[in-house]
Amino acid sequence: MVPDVRGASLTALAEGVAAGKWKSRDLVETYLDRIGRLDPKLGCFLLVDHEGARRAADAVDRKIAAGEAVGPLGGVPIGLKDIYVTRGIETTAGSKILKGFIPPYESTASGRLAAAGAISLGKINMDEFAMGSSNENSAFHPVHNPWDLERVPGGSSGGSAAAVAASLCAGTLGTDTGGSIRQPASLCGVVGVKPTYGRVSRYGVIAFASSLDHPGPFGRTVEDAAALLEVIAGHDPMDSTSIPQPVGRYRQASKAGLAGMRVGVPREYFGAGMAPEVEAAVRAALDEIGRAGANLVPVSLPHTEYAIATYYLICTAEASSNLARYDGVRYGHRTAEAGTLEELYAKTRGEGFGAEPKRRIVLGTYVLRAGYYEAYYGKALRVRRLIADDFEAAFEKCDVLVTPTSPTPAFKLGERAADPLQMYLADIYTVAPPLAGVPALSQCCGFTGAGLPIGLQTIGPPLGEEAVFRIAGAYEARTEWHKRLPKDPA
Amino acid sequence: MSQARQDMKQDNYEAVIGLEVHVQLATATKIFSISSAAFGAEPNAHTDPVCLGLPGALPVLNREAVDAAVRLGLSVGSHIRPRCRFARKHYFYPDLPKGFQISQYDEPLCEGGVVSFRLDGQARQVRLTRIHMEDDAGKNIHDPSGVSFVDYNRAGVPLCEIVSEPDMRSADEAAEFVRAIRTLVRYLGISDGNMEEGSLRCDANVSIRPRGESKLGTKAELKNINSFKNVRDAIEHEIARQKTLLARGEVVVQETRLWDPDRGISASMRSKEQAHDYRYFPEPDLPPVAVDEAWLARAKAALPELPEARHARYAGLGLSAQDGTVLVSERQIGDYFDAALAVAPAYPKKIANWLINEVLGRVEDPRKLSGRDVPVPPAALAELVELVEKGTLSGKLGKEVFGRMWQERRRAGEIVAAESVSLVSDTAVIEDACKRVVERSPDEVARFRGGNAKLMGFFVGNVMKETGGKANPKIVNEILRKLLGS
Numbered sequence: 001m002v003p004d005v006r007g008a009s010l011t012a013l014a015e016g017v018a019a020g021k022w023k024s025r026d027l028v029e030t031y032l033d034r035i036g037r038l039d040p041k042l043g044c045f046l047l048v049d050h051e052g053a054r055r056a057a058d059a060v061d062r063k064i065a066a067g068e069a070v071g072p073l074g075g076v077p078i079g080l081k082d083i084y085v086t087r088g089i090e091t092t093a094g095s096k097i098l099k100g101f102i103p104p105y106e107s108t109a110s111g112r113l114a115a116a117g118a119i120s121l122g123k124i125n126m127d128e129f130a131m132g133s134s135n136e137n138s139a140f141h142p143v144h145n146p147w148d149l150e151r152v153p154g155g156s157s158g159g160s161a162a163a164v165a166a167s168l169c170a171g172t173l174g175t176d177t178g179g180s181i182r183q184p185a186s187l188c189g190v191v192g193v194k195p196t197y198g199r200v201s202r203y204g205v206i207a208f209a210s211s212l213d214h215p216g217p218f219g220r221t222v223e224d225a226a227a228l229l230e231v232i233a234g235h236d237p238m239d240s241t242s243i244p245q246p247v248g249r250y251r252q253a254s255k256a257g258l259a260g261m262r263v264g265v266p267r268e269y270f271g272a273g274m275a276p277e278v279e280a281a282v283r284a285a286l287d288e289i290g291r292a293g294a295n296l297v298p299v300s301l302p303h304t305e306y307a308i309a310t311y312y313l314i315c316t317a318e319a320s321s322n323l324a325r326y327d328g329v330r331y332g333h334r335t336a337e338a339g340t341l342e343e344l345y346a347k348t349r350g351e352g353f354g355a356e357p358k359r360r361i362v363l364g365t366y367v368l369r370a371g372y373y374e375a376y377y378g379k380a381l382r383v384r385r386l387i388a389d390d391f392e393a394a395f396e397k398c399d400v401l402v403t404p405t406s407p408t409p410a411f412k413l414g415e416r417a418a419d420p421l422q423m424y425l426a427d428i429y430t431v432a433p434p435l436a437g438v439p440a441l442s443q444c445c446g447f448t449g450a451g452l453p454i455g456l457q458t459i460g461p462p463l464g465e466e467a468v469f470r471i472a473g474a475y476e477a478r479t480e481w482h483k484r485l486p487k488d489p490a
Numbered sequence: 491m492s493q494a495r496q497d498m499k500q501d502n503y504e505a506v507i508g509l510e511v512h513v514q515l516a517t518a519t520k521i522f523s524i525s526s527a528a529f530g531a532e533p534n535a536h537t538d539p540v541c542l543g544l545p546g547a548l549p550v551l552n553r554e555a556v557d558a559a560v561r562l563g564l565s566v567g568s569h570i571r572p573r574c575r576f577a578r579k580h581y582f583y584p585d586l587p588k589g590f591q592i593s594q595y596d597e598p599l600c601e602g603g604v605v606s607f608r609l610d611g612q613a614r615q616v617r618l619t620r621i622h623m624e625d626d627a628g629k630n631i632h633d634p635s636g637v638s639f640v641d642y643n644r645a646g647v648p649l650c651e652i653v654s655e656p657d658m659r660s661a662d663e664a665a666e667f668v669r670a671i672r673t674l675v676r677y678l679g680i681s682d683g684n685m686e687e688g689s690l691r692c693d694a695n696v697s698i699r700p701r702g703e704s705k706l707g708t709k710a711e712l713k714n715i716n717s718f719k720n721v722r723d724a725i726e727h728e729i730a731r732q733k734t735l736l737a738r739g740e741v742v743v744q745e746t747r748l749w750d751p752d753r754g755i756s757a758s759m760r761s762k763e764q765a766h767d768y769r770y771f772p773e774p775d776l777p778p779v780a781v782d783e784a785w786l787a788r789a790k791a792a793l794p795e796l797p798e799a800r801h802a803r804y805a806g807l808g809l810s811a812q813d814g815t816v817l818v819s820e821r822q823i824g825d826y827f828d829a830a831l832a833v834a835p836a837y838p839k840k841i842a843n844w845l846i847n848e849v850l851g852r853v854e855d856p857r858k859l860s861g862r863d864v865p866v867p868p869a870a871l872a873e874l875v876e877l878v879e880k881g882t883l884s885g886k887l888g889k890e891v892f893g894r895m896w897q898e899r900r901r902a903g904e905i906v907a908a909e910s911v912s913l914v915s916d917t918a919v920i921e922d923a924c925k926r927v928v929e930r931s932p933d934e935v936a937r938f939r940g941g942n943a944k945l946m947g948f949f950v951g952n953v954m955k956e957t958g959g960k961a962n963p964k965i966v967n968e969i970l971r972k973l974l975g976s
Contacts, residue, residue, distance in 0.1 A: 085546040098545065105539045107546060206545040210774035239548050240776050318774060321578050324589020325543045329640065345582055368580075368769035377771055 002026045005034070007485045010076050010170040010224040011251075014117075017075035020064060024057035024075025027170075028119055031077045034488075035121065035168050041489040043143045044163040046082050047090055048122040053077065056119045073231060074117030079169035081160045082123040083130055084110045084215075085204040093206040094126040094156075096139045097352025098332045107204025108239065109173060109215050109232040116231040121169055125159030129323065130180055130208040131356045132156050133426040136417050139354050144413070145188060146486035147452055151410040154184030154426075157218070161188035164218045165486055171228050172218045177209050178311050179405075179430025181216050182442035186405035186455020189444040189484070191225040191472070192218045196463050197437030198243040200229070201236030207322040209315035212434045221482055222443060222472045226250035229465065245463060253466035254473030259293035261470065264398030268304035269429055274407040281446030281454040282404045285475065289402060292474050297398045301390040304432055306383050308424060311431040313367055313380035320364025323357060359420065388436040395461040400471050404429055405442040405455030429457060439465045441472050444481040453481075503698045503736070505729045506706055507664050508656035511671050512649050513681045514626060514689035515558045521625050521648035522549030522592065529687050533631075533641035541625075541646030543587030548775050549625075551576075555648035556599070558680035559623050560781060560789045562650055563600030565674055565796055568621055573780050574599045576623075576773035581766050584640050585628040593651075595770040598622035599779070605654070606798045607670035609663050611811060616667050617655040624649050644688075650680075656695065656706065661725035665718050668692055673797050676857070677821040685717050692721055696728040697742065707732075708742040712756060714749045724749040727756060800824050807831075807838040816846050822859040823850070829868030830875070840875050848892050865896045874902040881962055882906065917965060923956040924949075924969045938974055946970065 001022050003013065016022050032050060039045050060075040080086065083093045087106040092098040110120065127137035135143040135158025143158040145151040146166040153162040157174025161184035164172055174181040176194035185192025193216045200215040207213060217232065219225035230250050236242045265286060270279065290296050328334035328348030335347035353361070367376040394401060407428055416423045433440040438459055445456035456475070460468040476482055520527050523540035539547035563570050577595035600621035607614055628645035632638050652671060658664045672683035672690055682689045692715045697707035710732070715724050727749075732742050746765070747756040795803075797818040804814040804827075817824050823845070830841045849866065850856060858864070866874075874895065878888040883906070891902050898905075927949055928935060938945040946967075953966045 083546075085544075091545070093545065101545070103539075103544065103546075105544070105547075202546075203548050204546040207775075238550060240550050241774075317771060321580060321590055321769070321771070324580060324582065325545070325587060327582060327584075327589060329584045330542060330587065331544070341584070365769065368771055370767045370769070373771065 005030050006167045009221045011227050013170050014076045024060040028053045028057040028077050043141045044159040046123045046125050053119050053121050071117030076118050076170045077121050078118045079121050079124045079163050079172040080110050081126050081157050081174045083206045094128040094138045097326045101332045108201035108236045112232050127156035128354045129357050130156040133423050137356045145410045151412050154187035156180040158184045160218050161185050164190045176214045177212045179427040182405050182430050185442040187410040189453025191222050191443045193225045193441045196439045198241045199233050201239040201242050203238040209318040222254045222476045226254045226469050248466045250469045253469040256470050258470050258474040261294045262297050262398040263294045264297050264299035264394050264401040266299050266301045268301050269403035277448045278454050285445040285456045299394040303386045303390050307432040310380045310383045313376050316360045316364035317367045317377050319360045384435050391436045391438055399467045401459040403457045405457040409448050409452035433459050439468050441468050443472050502701050504701050506656045506697050507658035508695040509654045510693040511652040512691040513675050515555050515648040516681050517554045520646035521552050521555045527647045536643040559599050559650050561678050563621050566603035568600035568603035573778050575778045576776045577770045578773050579768045585630050593624035594622035605670050607666050609666050616657040619653040621652050661722045664725050665721040668721050698732045708744050711746045712749050720751050809842050813842045820856045822857050826859045826868050830872040833869045833872035834876050837875050865899045870901050920961050920965050921969050923953050927952040928973050
């Protein structure tokens, strides 16, 4: 028997495989068929690993037949943002400068998924080096929002969000630096989780801004995202910023209900610039959460207005450093002709990087130059501390915060591409949590009149993932939004 | 004549020298990854995703390297910061895989400290600014065909950079400072300190100023100084170059100069204006390093006796400063000496002599003295020294026996017992020999009795011949004097 995978939940599919109701190989073929038919119109994948997926699925099926355990995600097809390094499989981070790069090693997170039995269908499109909010900065091709092909899926993990929304995978991994999981989750109407900094190892995740990069999952349901996070989270000795604390029981929390929880509503997140339909949906969601038994508490995060400036100082500085290694010497793109070393660097990097990484390298180089460190980077670090203090103070009054994820629903391809500043403002509600390192989740809380999803963000204290999953799971259980599916593109 | 020219003529200038010494730490693995840090493998055999700077790879600090750096800091009296931090130092070069070096900037592991050594018998102290940790770069290899290769075996090998204050005044002093650091790191067992293999490297900041002036002159930084001879030559050359400039009425410009050891000159590499902007910022992939009291206490307890303390102890035993200097120059020599001394505590000077003249003359690398392969271990040398000092062997015989001990790996007592090479101390035997010599040399006896005391040597020599060199010289002398009635 082969289930209808359109709209199917990852946890249900895994249970079916484990129970012998269907074969992993059949799931893989079904998804590969959907990818083959639909992805040319969506652009989610940069690489589909047909043979690798079939081999892995057959291995799971053999284990099931032999009565062996296959892991909590046994046989379930998933997709990896192309920022996760995969052994023997081309990994580009959406950039021409890494075209042809075949890593000799595997990221911790993708390795843990494989060890839990998940089947990777391939590598998923993204904004180049995770820099962008629309996926239009992919060096290869844009991704189209499954709810409206003329619109962007958000970014930088736009492909990962769209692939789940369009049921091209049962779940995906993305990364979030200033909103790169939550904003596309919001624009595509799926669940996206940016866990606490250090909760998921960054080893093998190509760095954009090291102190802000958060690997995390996308799921169709809150429980799906929880199941993925339970697998990829946990201490990793290969990442020195990884947290040694044991992993929480996220799936259980997603079903635990929210009675008695205190939900903070930060006034700074309901300001000007928010689309009226977004505000209405988020306020309605807050009412629903209140009716479910939570106490709504007004709170303030007074330094919110400095978050975007702080974020762009830190992320560009770190990006300029992290992207220095792409020099054409050891791997990836190398210019065809260079007379001198200087020329090798200039031409390789000039040809290999797109406009957005170049812009951020220049900004970051400026931010870090001698004599200006204190004025820019040093000051940004101090404001970052104040922003983290805001959260700490707020969490003395409440267990979680609930806010909108994105001030607007999905915008049209090309609409903001010419105006980077406008694009940067798309991150206004999502940049503060990564600066503070606190966990946050986005889920669907309604649709615009034009049928575009609207996202609701739940933010928890450090390592407060379980509290976040309780709210998100309880809200999902009382609403039907997550059941609505985009039409398959014709 | 200009003032500068006059100053020059009277050599009224003094040199001011500060050094930056890089020490490769002899840890099993690299500072931030699991590859071997050993020297001399096939190119790129000791590499991994981290030290190659592959996308997504992250550094993990090797505690062994920190521990070595802590011990180095403690040995020179540095303040060990309870919390230090790594920083990224950016520049582009093919041997630098990440496009930045992971170094330390505003929060180094060690601050302050003093390196003590002797220069021409005088005690010298050079203050340290700091000691910090960083990762080494790889090595570019330029093929004669015009193709360049990069070997990343060295990339990620842990380094300590020791930065001195500008306390040195001559090239010799600078060279001795570097030598003192080499001795120190070898004592601590944290580095080979081998300049030829690059495990000890040095950059020098050199300026000159009129004697009596307290303000520093404009400095030039010299790079690529890779032997003790180069330290001396490069700095000598730089001092002379700066003096010539001033003598000509020109000025010294702040710049980085590359020393060319083959041609014995330096050439400008980059001016102050072309200096790199390294864009330092705290390494976000590594949390700050905490060195707590317990760690410090463990490291302190593990420190060996250091060269200067050992030298003072040897002086207390009555050894000359020169002998002391030789004995402390490598940890293993002093260890050998101490082990021999433990067996024959009455003869420190004699043991030192035998060790310096006989043992050290026969070993290529004195650092191998600690191994099991030493043909004459310390206790065996001590035994020989006692045999000589107690009169069983003459000095000459002793040297012969030592030669056989070294070659045959046998103990002195064994050789003496088995082959009766020991001195004849039997008075009757010696007296017979003495009588024979006196009887057949009436002329010499007459001249001796007539006052030619020098002839005693003639009689002793002949008695030794008679006895095959085995007669105890002390007894020979006594009997001869009796027979000759002097």
